[in-house]
Amino acid sequence: MAKSAVSMTPTLSDFESLLEESYLDRPVAEGSVVKGKVLAIENDLVIVDVGLKTEGRIPLKDFDVPGKPADLKVGSIVEVYLERIENALGEAVLSREKAKREEAWTRLEEMTGKNERVDGVIFGRVKGGFTVDLGGAVAFLPGSQVDVRPIRDVGPLMHVSQPFVILKMDRRRGNIVVSRRAIMEETRAEQRSEMVQNLAEGQVVDGVVKNITDYGAFVDLGGIDGLLHVTDIAWKRVNHPSDVLTVGQTVKVQIVRINPETQRISLGMKQLDKDPWEIVAEKFQVGSKVSGKVTNITDYGAFVELEDGIEGLVHVSEMSWTKKNVHPGKILSTSEQVEVQVLEIDSSKRRISLGLKQVQQNPWNAFAAKYPKGTELEGEVKNMTEFGLFIGLDGDVDGMVHLSDLDWKRPGEEAIKDYKKGDMVKAVVLDVDQEKERISLGIKQLTEGGVGAAAGSSAPKAAGASSGAPRKGSKVTCEVLKVEDGGLEVRISGTDITAYAKRGDLARDRDSQRSDRFAVGEKFDAVITAMDAKARKVNVSIKALEIADEREAVAQYGSSDSGASLGDILQAAMKKSETEK
DSSP, X not given: OHHHHHHHSOOHHHHHHHHHHHHHHSOOOTTEEEEEEEEEEETTEEEEEOSSSSOEEEEGXXXXXXXXXXXXXXXXXXXXXXXXXXXXXXXXXXXXXXXXXXXXXXXXXXXXXXXXXXXXXXXXXXTTEEEEEOSSOEEEXXXXXXXXXXXXXXXXXXXXXXXXXXXXXXXXXXXXXXXXXXXXXXXXXXXXXXXXXXXXXXXXXXXXXXXXXXXXXEEESSSSEEEEEGXXXXXXXXXXXXXXXXXXXXXXXXXXXXXXXXXXXEEESGGGSOOGGGGHHHHOOTTOEEEEEEEXXXXXXEEEEEEXXXXXXXXXXXXXXXXXXXXXXXXXXXXXXXXXXXXXXXXTTTEEEEESGGGSOOHHHHXXXXXXXXXXXXXXXXXXXXXXXXXXXXXXXXXXXXXGGSOSSSOHHHHGGGOOTTOEEEEEEEEEETTTTEEEEESXXXXXXXXXXXXXXXXXXXXXXOSSSOOTTOEEEEEXXXXXXXXXXXXXXXXXOEEEEEGGGSOSSGGGOOGGGOOTTOEEEEEEEEEETTTTEEEEEHHHHHHHHHHHHHHHHOOGGXXXXXXXXXXXXXXXXXXXX
8 A cells, every 4th residue: 555655646757747848838938928827816916827836926906907896716817917937035926917018009009000990998187188098008198189179178088988099109118199089080071971962052051150250150050060251141241250140140051062072061141132233233323323331441442332232432533523642531431421423333243333523513614614714813832843833722623833834034943933832822724624634824924925925916917027025927036045957946036935946947948958057146037937825835937037028029029020030129129128228
Protein backbone atom coordinates (compact mmCIF):
# COMPACT_ATOMS: atom_id res chain seq x y z
CA MET A 1 0.00 0.00 0.00
CA ALA A 2 2.78 2.36 0.95
CA LYS A 3 4.63 1.70 -2.21
CA SER A 4 1.54 2.36 -4.27
CA ALA A 5 0.80 5.61 -2.44
CA VAL A 6 4.27 6.93 -2.94
CA SER A 7 4.10 6.21 -6.64
CA MET A 8 0.95 8.42 -6.96
CA THR A 9 2.66 11.56 -5.53
CA PRO A 10 3.62 14.09 -8.33
CA THR A 11 7.33 14.43 -8.85
CA LEU A 12 9.33 17.62 -9.51
CA SER A 13 9.53 16.79 -13.17
CA ASP A 14 5.73 16.54 -13.28
CA PHE A 15 5.40 20.18 -12.00
CA GLU A 16 8.00 21.43 -14.47
CA SER A 17 6.11 19.72 -17.30
CA LEU A 18 2.80 21.31 -16.25
CA LEU A 19 4.44 24.75 -16.01
CA GLU A 20 5.94 24.47 -19.48
CA GLU A 21 2.56 23.42 -20.87
CA SER A 22 1.02 26.45 -19.22
CA TYR A 23 3.52 28.84 -20.83
CA LEU A 24 3.03 27.18 -24.20
CA ASP A 25 -0.72 27.56 -23.98
CA ARG A 26 -0.63 31.12 -22.65
CA PRO A 27 2.36 33.15 -23.76
CA VAL A 28 2.42 36.22 -21.52
CA ALA A 29 4.48 39.41 -21.58
CA GLU A 30 4.40 42.61 -19.63
CA GLY A 31 2.42 45.40 -21.29
CA SER A 32 -0.05 43.12 -23.05
CA VAL A 33 -3.65 42.00 -22.62
CA VAL A 34 -3.99 38.39 -21.48
CA LYS A 35 -6.81 36.06 -20.48
CA GLY A 36 -7.14 34.94 -16.89
CA LYS A 37 -9.37 32.77 -14.71
CA VAL A 38 -11.23 34.03 -11.64
CA LEU A 39 -10.04 31.89 -8.70
CA ALA A 40 -11.85 33.70 -5.93
CA ILE A 41 -13.69 36.91 -4.97
CA GLU A 42 -12.66 38.14 -1.52
CA ASN A 43 -13.29 41.55 0.15
CA ASP A 44 -14.22 43.30 -3.15
CA LEU A 45 -11.09 41.96 -4.76
CA VAL A 46 -11.02 39.50 -7.63
CA ILE A 47 -8.14 36.99 -7.60
CA VAL A 48 -7.18 36.16 -11.18
CA ASP A 49 -4.82 33.47 -12.46
CA VAL A 50 -3.11 34.34 -15.73
CA GLY A 51 -0.86 31.26 -15.84
CA LEU A 52 2.04 32.67 -13.87
CA LYS A 53 3.65 31.46 -10.69
CA THR A 54 1.45 33.80 -8.70
CA GLU A 55 -2.00 35.32 -9.07
CA GLY A 56 -3.01 38.95 -9.33
CA ARG A 57 -5.61 40.97 -7.48
CA ILE A 58 -8.02 43.44 -9.19
CA PRO A 59 -10.73 45.59 -7.51
CA LEU A 60 -14.21 44.16 -8.18
CA LYS A 61 -15.54 47.61 -9.24
CA ASP A 62 -13.15 47.65 -12.20
CA PHE A 63 -15.30 44.95 -13.77
CA ASP A 64 -18.44 47.07 -13.62
CA VAL A 65 -20.05 48.16 -16.85
CA PRO A 66 -21.96 51.50 -17.25
CA GLY A 67 -25.34 51.19 -15.61
CA LYS A 68 -24.88 47.84 -13.83
CA PRO A 69 -22.42 46.02 -11.50
CA ALA A 70 -20.02 43.33 -12.60
CA ASP A 71 -21.39 39.83 -13.20
CA LEU A 72 -18.48 37.63 -12.08
CA LYS A 73 -18.16 34.25 -10.41
CA VAL A 74 -15.39 31.79 -9.65
CA GLY A 75 -14.25 30.20 -12.90
CA SER A 76 -15.14 33.15 -15.15
CA ILE A 77 -12.61 33.94 -17.91
CA VAL A 78 -11.66 37.63 -18.08
CA GLU A 79 -9.22 39.79 -20.05
CA VAL A 80 -6.72 41.81 -18.00
CA TYR A 81 -3.70 43.94 -18.70
CA LEU A 82 -0.36 42.55 -17.37
CA GLU A 83 1.63 45.46 -16.07
CA ARG A 84 4.28 43.42 -14.22
CA ILE A 85 4.81 39.67 -13.86
CA GLU A 86 5.79 39.97 -10.19
CA ASN A 87 5.92 42.81 -7.70
CA ALA A 88 7.66 43.12 -4.33
CA LEU A 89 4.99 40.94 -2.74
CA GLY A 90 5.49 38.25 -5.34
CA GLU A 91 2.11 38.92 -6.99
CA ALA A 92 1.32 39.66 -10.64
CA VAL A 93 0.27 43.29 -11.22
CA LEU A 94 -2.92 43.22 -13.28
CA SER A 95 -5.36 45.99 -14.51
CA ARG A 96 -8.85 45.57 -15.82
CA GLU A 97 -9.10 49.29 -16.81
CA LYS A 98 -6.06 49.18 -19.04
CA ALA A 99 -7.30 45.97 -20.59
CA LYS A 100 -10.59 47.59 -21.43
CA ARG A 101 -8.74 50.61 -22.85
CA GLU A 102 -6.52 48.52 -25.10
CA GLU A 103 -9.48 46.50 -26.21
CA ALA A 104 -11.45 49.69 -26.94
CA TRP A 105 -8.60 51.30 -28.92
CA THR A 106 -8.28 48.24 -31.13
CA ARG A 107 -12.03 48.18 -31.71
CA LEU A 108 -12.20 51.92 -32.38
CA GLU A 109 -9.34 51.83 -34.88
CA GLU A 110 -11.12 49.10 -36.81
CA MET A 111 -14.40 51.07 -36.81
CA THR A 112 -12.66 54.27 -37.84
CA GLY A 113 -11.05 52.50 -40.76
CA LYS A 114 -14.52 51.47 -41.90
CA ASN A 115 -15.97 55.00 -41.32
CA GLU A 116 -18.42 53.57 -38.83
CA ARG A 117 -20.10 55.47 -36.03
CA VAL A 118 -19.16 54.65 -32.46
CA ASP A 119 -21.36 54.63 -29.36
CA GLY A 120 -20.33 56.60 -26.33
CA VAL A 121 -21.52 58.25 -23.14
CA ILE A 122 -20.86 61.88 -22.15
CA PHE A 123 -19.83 61.63 -18.51
CA GLY A 124 -17.92 64.79 -17.59
CA ARG A 125 -17.09 68.43 -18.35
CA VAL A 126 -13.61 69.73 -19.13
CA LYS A 127 -12.26 73.02 -20.38
CA GLY A 128 -13.58 73.67 -23.89
CA GLY A 129 -15.85 70.63 -24.01
CA PHE A 130 -16.78 67.27 -22.52
CA THR A 131 -15.36 63.77 -21.88
CA VAL A 132 -16.92 60.75 -23.55
CA ASP A 133 -16.55 57.08 -22.62
CA LEU A 134 -16.27 54.98 -25.78
CA GLY A 135 -16.47 51.64 -24.02
CA GLY A 136 -13.15 51.85 -22.22
CA ALA A 137 -11.41 54.64 -24.11
CA VAL A 138 -11.93 58.25 -23.07
CA ALA A 139 -12.47 60.80 -25.89
CA PHE A 140 -12.74 64.61 -26.01
CA LEU A 141 -15.94 66.22 -27.35
CA PRO A 142 -15.34 69.95 -28.21
CA GLY A 143 -18.18 72.28 -27.25
CA SER A 144 -18.61 73.31 -30.91
CA GLN A 145 -19.19 69.68 -31.89
CA VAL A 146 -22.09 68.98 -29.51
CA ASP A 147 -24.87 70.18 -31.85
CA VAL A 148 -25.49 72.19 -35.00
CA ARG A 149 -26.53 75.12 -32.81
CA PRO A 150 -25.20 76.19 -29.41
CA ILE A 151 -26.92 74.34 -26.54
CA ARG A 152 -27.35 76.11 -23.23
CA ASP A 153 -28.22 72.99 -21.17
CA VAL A 154 -26.28 69.82 -21.97
CA GLY A 155 -27.75 67.98 -18.95
CA PRO A 156 -30.22 65.86 -20.96
CA LEU A 157 -27.32 64.58 -23.10
CA MET A 158 -25.17 63.45 -20.16
CA HIS A 159 -24.89 59.72 -19.24
CA VAL A 160 -26.89 58.67 -22.27
CA SER A 161 -25.50 56.29 -24.86
CA GLN A 162 -25.52 57.93 -28.28
CA PRO A 163 -23.59 57.79 -31.56
CA PHE A 164 -20.47 59.82 -32.37
CA VAL A 165 -18.07 60.26 -35.25
CA ILE A 166 -14.32 60.00 -34.56
CA LEU A 167 -12.57 63.08 -35.99
CA LYS A 168 -9.03 62.29 -34.83
CA MET A 169 -7.13 59.39 -33.12
CA ASP A 170 -3.59 59.27 -31.77
CA ARG A 171 -2.93 55.99 -29.92
CA ARG A 172 0.61 56.87 -28.96
CA ARG A 173 -0.54 60.02 -27.18
CA GLY A 174 -3.85 58.52 -26.14
CA ASN A 175 -5.93 61.30 -27.80
CA ILE A 176 -9.36 60.82 -29.37
CA VAL A 177 -11.58 63.67 -30.63
CA VAL A 178 -15.22 62.92 -31.44
CA SER A 179 -18.19 64.86 -32.84
CA ARG A 180 -21.91 64.59 -32.16
CA ARG A 181 -22.62 67.51 -34.50
CA ALA A 182 -21.53 65.53 -37.55
CA ILE A 183 -24.17 62.92 -36.74
CA MET A 184 -26.81 65.65 -36.38
CA GLU A 185 -25.83 67.26 -39.69
CA GLU A 186 -26.02 63.94 -41.50
CA THR A 187 -29.45 63.33 -40.05
CA ARG A 188 -30.61 66.84 -40.95
CA ALA A 189 -29.18 66.50 -44.46
CA GLU A 190 -31.12 63.28 -44.96
CA GLN A 191 -34.29 64.86 -43.63
CA ARG A 192 -33.69 68.01 -45.71
CA SER A 193 -33.15 66.02 -48.88
CA GLU A 194 -36.35 64.09 -48.26
CA MET A 195 -38.32 67.28 -47.56
CA VAL A 196 -36.92 69.12 -50.58
CA GLN A 197 -38.13 66.31 -52.81
CA ASN A 198 -41.65 66.93 -51.52
CA LEU A 199 -41.51 70.67 -52.36
CA ALA A 200 -41.93 72.38 -55.74
CA GLU A 201 -41.37 75.87 -57.09
CA GLY A 202 -44.56 77.92 -56.99
CA GLN A 203 -45.96 75.93 -54.06
CA VAL A 204 -47.59 77.94 -51.26
CA VAL A 205 -46.75 76.76 -47.74
CA ASP A 206 -46.98 77.97 -44.14
CA GLY A 207 -43.86 78.67 -42.14
CA VAL A 208 -42.60 80.21 -38.93
CA VAL A 209 -40.13 83.11 -38.87
CA LYS A 210 -37.05 81.64 -37.21
CA ASN A 211 -34.46 84.40 -37.55
CA ILE A 212 -34.31 87.98 -38.91
CA THR A 213 -31.25 89.56 -40.52
CA ASP A 214 -30.54 92.81 -42.35
CA TYR A 215 -31.05 91.12 -45.73
CA GLY A 216 -34.12 89.03 -44.96
CA ALA A 217 -35.68 86.38 -42.71
CA PHE A 218 -35.22 82.61 -42.34
CA VAL A 219 -38.51 80.75 -42.28
CA ASP A 220 -38.88 77.22 -40.85
CA LEU A 221 -41.00 75.14 -43.20
CA GLY A 222 -41.20 72.22 -40.77
CA GLY A 223 -37.66 70.96 -40.40
CA ILE A 224 -36.14 72.81 -43.32
CA ASP A 225 -35.36 76.53 -43.58
CA GLY A 226 -35.91 78.88 -46.51
CA LEU A 227 -34.71 82.44 -47.05
CA LEU A 228 -37.27 85.20 -47.47
CA HIS A 229 -35.21 88.05 -48.96
CA VAL A 230 -36.11 91.61 -47.97
CA THR A 231 -36.97 92.46 -51.59
CA ASP A 232 -39.50 89.61 -51.69
CA ILE A 233 -41.39 90.55 -48.52
CA ALA A 234 -43.64 93.18 -50.12
CA TRP A 235 -44.03 95.13 -53.35
CA LYS A 236 -43.45 98.37 -51.45
CA ARG A 237 -40.05 99.39 -50.08
CA VAL A 238 -39.08 97.58 -46.85
CA ASN A 239 -36.16 99.26 -45.13
CA HIS A 240 -35.62 96.38 -42.69
CA PRO A 241 -37.36 92.99 -42.37
CA SER A 242 -38.06 93.65 -38.68
CA ASP A 243 -40.38 96.49 -39.76
CA VAL A 244 -42.77 93.87 -41.15
CA LEU A 245 -41.90 90.53 -39.50
CA THR A 246 -41.27 89.21 -35.96
CA VAL A 247 -39.56 86.03 -34.76
CA GLY A 248 -42.14 83.31 -34.15
CA GLN A 249 -44.68 84.82 -36.55
CA THR A 250 -46.52 82.37 -38.80
CA VAL A 251 -46.45 83.48 -42.43
CA LYS A 252 -47.73 82.18 -45.76
CA VAL A 253 -45.01 82.09 -48.37
CA GLN A 254 -44.48 80.89 -51.91
CA ILE A 255 -41.49 78.79 -52.92
CA VAL A 256 -39.77 80.97 -55.53
CA ARG A 257 -36.74 78.80 -56.26
CA ILE A 258 -35.13 75.54 -55.17
CA ASN A 259 -31.44 74.93 -55.84
CA PRO A 260 -31.09 71.16 -56.31
CA GLU A 261 -27.33 71.24 -55.74
CA THR A 262 -27.19 73.29 -52.53
CA GLN A 263 -30.80 72.49 -51.54
CA ARG A 264 -31.31 76.15 -50.72
CA ILE A 265 -34.86 77.42 -50.86
CA SER A 266 -35.83 80.99 -51.80
CA LEU A 267 -39.20 82.21 -50.55
CA GLY A 268 -41.49 85.12 -51.37
CA MET A 269 -44.46 86.83 -49.76
CA LYS A 270 -45.16 89.59 -52.26
CA GLN A 271 -45.68 86.98 -54.98
CA LEU A 272 -48.98 86.09 -53.28
CA ASP A 273 -50.31 89.61 -53.99
CA LYS A 274 -51.06 91.23 -57.34
CA ASP A 275 -48.17 93.13 -58.89
CA PRO A 276 -49.17 96.82 -58.74
CA TRP A 277 -46.89 97.59 -61.71
CA GLU A 278 -49.30 95.78 -64.01
CA ILE A 279 -51.69 98.74 -63.91
CA VAL A 280 -49.20 101.60 -63.53
CA ALA A 281 -49.64 102.79 -67.11
CA GLU A 282 -53.40 102.90 -66.59
CA LYS A 283 -53.31 104.81 -63.31
CA PHE A 284 -50.58 107.33 -64.10
CA GLN A 285 -50.21 109.30 -67.32
CA VAL A 286 -47.12 111.17 -68.45
CA GLY A 287 -47.57 114.86 -67.69
CA SER A 288 -50.09 114.32 -64.89
CA LYS A 289 -49.56 115.72 -61.41
CA VAL A 290 -49.71 113.30 -58.46
CA SER A 291 -49.04 113.35 -54.73
CA GLY A 292 -46.73 111.01 -52.85
CA LYS A 293 -44.57 110.48 -49.80
CA VAL A 294 -40.76 110.73 -49.83
CA THR A 295 -39.46 107.29 -48.75
CA ASN A 296 -35.72 107.55 -49.38
CA ILE A 297 -33.17 110.25 -50.20
CA THR A 298 -29.89 109.55 -52.00
CA ASP A 299 -27.09 111.62 -53.50
CA TYR A 300 -28.70 111.44 -56.93
CA GLY A 301 -32.32 112.15 -55.99
CA ALA A 302 -35.32 111.15 -53.89
CA PHE A 303 -37.75 108.23 -54.11
CA VAL A 304 -41.43 109.10 -53.81
CA GLU A 305 -44.05 106.46 -53.05
CA LEU A 306 -47.16 107.15 -55.13
CA GLU A 307 -49.05 104.19 -53.62
CA ASP A 308 -48.20 100.81 -52.03
CA GLY A 309 -45.53 99.14 -54.14
CA ILE A 310 -45.19 102.02 -56.62
CA GLU A 311 -42.22 104.33 -56.27
CA GLY A 312 -40.80 106.91 -58.62
CA LEU A 313 -37.49 108.77 -58.68
CA VAL A 314 -37.16 112.53 -58.63
CA HIS A 315 -33.68 113.04 -60.03
CA VAL A 316 -31.66 115.83 -58.47
CA SER A 317 -31.75 117.70 -61.80
CA GLU A 318 -35.57 117.75 -61.67
CA MET A 319 -35.88 119.14 -58.14
CA SER A 320 -35.40 122.87 -58.50
CA TRP A 321 -35.17 125.44 -61.27
CA THR A 322 -32.51 127.43 -59.47
CA LYS A 323 -30.78 125.16 -56.90
CA LYS A 324 -28.41 123.20 -59.11
CA ASN A 325 -25.59 121.82 -57.00
CA VAL A 326 -27.52 121.13 -53.81
CA HIS A 327 -27.93 117.76 -52.07
CA PRO A 328 -31.52 116.45 -52.36
CA GLY A 329 -31.68 116.27 -48.56
CA LYS A 330 -31.62 120.07 -48.42
CA ILE A 331 -34.68 120.32 -50.64
CA LEU A 332 -36.79 117.37 -49.42
CA SER A 333 -37.03 115.31 -46.23
CA THR A 334 -38.07 111.71 -45.60
CA SER A 335 -41.83 111.16 -45.04
CA GLU A 336 -42.64 114.56 -46.56
CA GLN A 337 -45.77 114.74 -48.72
CA VAL A 338 -45.00 116.33 -52.09
CA GLU A 339 -46.70 117.02 -55.40
CA VAL A 340 -44.78 115.87 -58.46
CA GLN A 341 -45.28 115.51 -62.19
CA VAL A 342 -44.94 112.20 -64.06
CA LEU A 343 -42.20 112.65 -66.65
CA GLU A 344 -41.69 109.11 -67.93
CA ILE A 345 -43.00 105.57 -67.28
CA ASP A 346 -41.08 102.37 -68.09
CA SER A 347 -43.22 99.46 -66.88
CA SER A 348 -40.79 96.83 -68.18
CA LYS A 349 -37.99 98.23 -66.03
CA ARG A 350 -40.41 99.18 -63.24
CA ARG A 351 -39.30 102.81 -63.30
CA ILE A 352 -41.16 106.10 -63.06
CA SER A 353 -39.35 109.39 -63.55
CA LEU A 354 -40.84 112.26 -61.60
CA GLY A 355 -40.28 116.01 -61.57
CA LEU A 356 -40.64 118.36 -58.62
CA LYS A 357 -39.74 121.63 -60.33
CA GLN A 358 -42.31 121.02 -63.07
CA VAL A 359 -45.17 121.69 -60.63
CA GLN A 360 -43.65 125.10 -59.86
CA GLN A 361 -43.51 128.19 -62.06
CA ASN A 362 -40.50 128.35 -64.35
CA PRO A 363 -38.64 131.45 -63.09
CA TRP A 364 -36.95 131.92 -66.47
CA ASN A 365 -40.28 132.16 -68.26
CA ALA A 366 -41.60 134.49 -65.56
CA PHE A 367 -38.51 136.71 -65.83
CA ALA A 368 -38.73 136.89 -69.63
CA ALA A 369 -42.36 137.96 -69.39
CA LYS A 370 -41.72 140.58 -66.74
CA TYR A 371 -38.39 141.94 -68.02
CA PRO A 372 -38.24 141.97 -71.85
CA LYS A 373 -35.06 142.74 -73.74
CA GLY A 374 -33.88 146.31 -73.14
CA THR A 375 -35.43 146.59 -69.66
CA GLU A 376 -33.35 148.37 -67.05
CA LEU A 377 -33.21 146.72 -63.62
CA GLU A 378 -31.19 146.61 -60.42
CA GLY A 379 -29.66 143.70 -58.54
CA GLU A 380 -26.99 142.60 -56.10
CA VAL A 381 -23.59 141.31 -57.20
CA LYS A 382 -23.70 137.65 -56.10
CA ASN A 383 -20.42 136.47 -57.50
CA MET A 384 -17.39 137.65 -59.48
CA THR A 385 -15.57 135.40 -61.93
CA GLU A 386 -12.83 135.74 -64.48
CA PHE A 387 -15.40 136.26 -67.22
CA GLY A 388 -17.86 138.63 -65.55
CA LEU A 389 -20.35 139.46 -62.79
CA PHE A 390 -23.34 137.41 -61.62
CA ILE A 391 -26.23 139.56 -60.43
CA GLY A 392 -29.13 138.28 -58.35
CA LEU A 393 -32.54 139.00 -59.91
CA ASP A 394 -36.23 138.48 -59.18
CA GLY A 395 -37.41 134.87 -59.00
CA ASP A 396 -34.15 133.68 -57.38
CA VAL A 397 -32.35 133.68 -60.75
CA ASP A 398 -29.00 135.16 -61.70
CA GLY A 399 -28.00 137.19 -64.70
CA MET A 400 -24.47 137.60 -66.03
CA VAL A 401 -22.69 140.75 -67.13
CA HIS A 402 -19.84 139.70 -69.40
CA LEU A 403 -16.50 141.51 -69.05
CA SER A 404 -17.03 143.06 -72.48
CA ASP A 405 -20.33 144.58 -71.33
CA LEU A 406 -18.96 146.44 -68.31
CA ASP A 407 -17.45 149.53 -69.95
CA TRP A 408 -17.16 151.09 -73.40
CA LYS A 409 -13.68 152.51 -73.04
CA ARG A 410 -11.84 150.24 -70.61
CA PRO A 411 -10.99 146.54 -70.91
CA GLY A 412 -13.31 144.30 -68.86
CA GLU A 413 -10.43 143.00 -66.73
CA GLU A 414 -9.84 146.55 -65.55
CA ALA A 415 -13.49 147.64 -65.29
CA ILE A 416 -14.48 144.65 -63.08
CA LYS A 417 -12.19 145.99 -60.35
CA ASP A 418 -14.77 148.73 -59.72
CA TYR A 419 -17.21 146.17 -58.31
CA LYS A 420 -17.31 143.90 -55.28
CA LYS A 421 -19.61 141.20 -53.98
CA GLY A 422 -22.74 142.69 -52.39
CA ASP A 423 -22.82 145.87 -54.50
CA MET A 424 -26.18 146.96 -55.87
CA VAL A 425 -25.80 147.72 -59.58
CA LYS A 426 -28.05 148.71 -62.47
CA ALA A 427 -27.98 146.86 -65.78
CA VAL A 428 -29.88 146.37 -69.03
CA VAL A 429 -31.41 143.03 -70.14
CA LEU A 430 -29.60 142.05 -73.33
CA ASP A 431 -31.02 138.57 -73.84
CA VAL A 432 -33.03 135.84 -72.05
CA ASP A 433 -32.51 132.24 -73.19
CA GLN A 434 -35.32 130.36 -71.44
CA GLU A 435 -34.28 126.97 -72.79
CA LYS A 436 -30.66 127.27 -71.62
CA GLU A 437 -31.74 129.20 -68.51
CA ARG A 438 -29.40 132.11 -69.18
CA ILE A 439 -29.88 135.85 -68.75
CA SER A 440 -27.38 138.22 -70.36
CA LEU A 441 -27.06 141.69 -68.85
CA GLY A 442 -25.09 144.78 -69.79
CA ILE A 443 -23.90 147.75 -67.73
CA LYS A 444 -22.17 149.81 -70.39
CA GLN A 445 -25.36 149.71 -72.47
CA LEU A 446 -26.87 152.13 -69.94
CA THR A 447 -24.86 154.82 -71.78
CA GLU A 448 -24.41 155.53 -75.50
CA GLY A 449 -21.17 154.67 -77.25
CA GLY A 450 -19.13 151.81 -78.59
CA VAL A 451 -20.10 148.84 -80.71
CA GLY A 452 -23.35 148.21 -78.90
CA ALA A 453 -24.73 151.67 -79.59
CA ALA A 454 -23.46 151.73 -83.14
CA ALA A 455 -24.84 148.31 -83.98
CA GLY A 456 -28.12 149.20 -82.35
CA SER A 457 -28.69 152.15 -84.71
CA SER A 458 -31.34 151.45 -87.30
CA ALA A 459 -30.22 154.24 -89.70
CA PRO A 460 -26.56 153.87 -90.67
CA LYS A 461 -24.93 156.77 -92.41
CA ALA A 462 -23.41 156.55 -95.84
CA ALA A 463 -19.77 155.86 -96.37
CA GLY A 464 -17.63 158.83 -95.60
CA ALA A 465 -19.74 160.05 -92.72
CA SER A 466 -17.52 161.59 -90.15
CA SER A 467 -19.81 162.44 -87.27
CA GLY A 468 -21.29 160.22 -84.55
CA ALA A 469 -20.25 156.75 -83.42
CA PRO A 470 -18.90 154.30 -86.02
CA ARG A 471 -21.54 152.12 -87.57
CA LYS A 472 -21.96 149.73 -90.46
CA GLY A 473 -20.99 151.49 -93.70
CA SER A 474 -18.92 154.16 -91.92
CA LYS A 475 -15.53 155.08 -93.28
CA VAL A 476 -12.98 154.78 -90.47
CA THR A 477 -9.27 154.98 -89.91
CA CYS A 478 -7.74 151.79 -88.51
CA GLU A 479 -4.50 151.13 -86.69
CA VAL A 480 -2.88 147.69 -87.09
CA LEU A 481 -2.62 145.81 -83.78
CA LYS A 482 -1.67 142.35 -85.01
CA VAL A 483 -0.65 140.84 -88.34
CA GLU A 484 -1.89 137.31 -89.09
CA ASP A 485 -1.91 135.07 -92.16
CA GLY A 486 -5.68 135.34 -92.36
CA GLY A 487 -5.88 139.09 -91.95
CA LEU A 488 -5.29 142.04 -89.62
CA GLU A 489 -6.51 142.82 -86.12
CA VAL A 490 -7.03 146.58 -85.87
CA ARG A 491 -8.42 149.29 -83.61
CA ILE A 492 -10.74 151.94 -84.96
CA SER A 493 -9.11 155.29 -84.29
CA GLY A 494 -10.81 157.46 -81.71
CA THR A 495 -12.54 154.48 -80.07
CA ASP A 496 -11.66 151.36 -78.09
CA ILE A 497 -13.42 149.20 -80.69
CA THR A 498 -11.36 146.30 -81.98
CA ALA A 499 -12.10 145.13 -85.51
CA TYR A 500 -10.79 142.59 -87.99
CA ALA A 501 -9.88 142.94 -91.67
CA LYS A 502 -9.93 139.60 -93.46
CA ARG A 503 -7.23 138.84 -95.98
CA GLY A 504 -9.70 138.99 -98.84
CA ASP A 505 -10.71 142.53 -97.72
CA LEU A 506 -7.17 143.99 -97.69
CA ALA A 507 -7.31 145.06 -101.35
CA ARG A 508 -9.43 144.82 -104.47
CA ASP A 509 -6.47 143.50 -106.40
CA ARG A 510 -5.88 139.81 -105.51
CA ASP A 511 -2.10 140.21 -105.71
CA SER A 512 -2.26 142.90 -103.02
CA GLN A 513 -4.34 140.83 -100.60
CA ARG A 514 -1.31 140.06 -98.45
CA SER A 515 -1.30 140.82 -94.74
CA ASP A 516 2.51 140.90 -94.61
CA ARG A 517 2.53 144.18 -96.53
CA PHE A 518 1.21 145.87 -93.35
CA ALA A 519 3.09 146.50 -90.11
CA VAL A 520 1.92 146.88 -86.51
CA GLY A 521 1.13 150.54 -85.84
CA GLU A 522 0.45 151.33 -89.51
CA LYS A 523 -2.81 153.15 -90.24
CA PHE A 524 -5.17 152.84 -93.18
CA ASP A 525 -8.72 153.81 -94.15
CA ALA A 526 -11.46 151.21 -94.50
CA VAL A 527 -15.23 150.74 -94.36
CA ILE A 528 -17.08 148.93 -91.56
CA THR A 529 -18.80 146.01 -93.30
CA ALA A 530 -20.28 144.19 -90.28
CA MET A 531 -21.14 145.00 -86.68
CA ASP A 532 -22.60 142.27 -84.41
CA ALA A 533 -23.20 143.59 -80.90
CA LYS A 534 -24.33 140.23 -79.57
CA ALA A 535 -21.30 138.40 -80.93
CA ARG A 536 -19.15 141.47 -80.29
CA LYS A 537 -17.61 141.35 -83.77
CA VAL A 538 -16.68 144.23 -86.14
CA ASN A 539 -15.31 143.69 -89.62
CA VAL A 540 -13.64 146.35 -91.79
CA SER A 541 -12.67 146.24 -95.46
CA ILE A 542 -10.19 148.19 -97.58
CA LYS A 543 -11.59 146.44 -100.64
CA ALA A 544 -15.08 147.72 -99.90
CA LEU A 545 -13.72 151.26 -99.51
CA GLU A 546 -11.94 151.07 -102.86
CA ILE A 547 -15.09 149.84 -104.58
CA ALA A 548 -17.18 152.58 -102.91
CA ASP A 549 -14.68 155.30 -103.97
CA GLU A 550 -14.69 153.97 -107.52
CA ARG A 551 -18.47 154.05 -107.72
CA GLU A 552 -18.57 157.57 -106.32
CA ALA A 553 -15.97 158.74 -108.83
CA VAL A 554 -17.87 157.19 -111.73
CA ALA A 555 -21.07 158.80 -110.53
CA GLN A 556 -19.51 162.25 -110.26
CA TYR A 557 -17.06 162.41 -113.13
CA GLY A 558 -18.58 160.47 -115.92
CA SER A 559 -19.00 157.04 -117.34
CA SER A 560 -16.65 154.82 -119.21
CA ASP A 561 -19.38 154.47 -121.80
CA SER A 562 -18.46 157.96 -123.05
CA GLY A 563 -15.11 156.64 -124.22
CA ALA A 564 -13.09 157.72 -121.20
CA SER A 565 -11.13 155.01 -119.49
CA LEU A 566 -11.59 154.20 -115.81
CA GLY A 567 -8.11 155.55 -115.20
CA ASP A 568 -9.04 158.86 -116.84
CA ILE A 569 -12.11 159.15 -114.63
CA LEU A 570 -10.15 158.39 -111.44
CA GLN A 571 -7.38 160.79 -112.45
CA ALA A 572 -9.93 163.56 -112.97
CA ALA A 573 -11.46 162.86 -109.61
CA MET A 574 -8.06 163.04 -107.93
CA LYS A 575 -7.19 166.36 -109.58
CA LYS A 576 -10.49 167.87 -108.46
CA SER A 577 -9.90 166.67 -104.97
CA GLU A 578 -6.41 168.23 -104.90
CA THR A 579 -7.78 171.53 -106.29
CA GLU A 580 -10.46 171.65 -103.57
CA LYS A 581 -7.81 171.06 -100.91
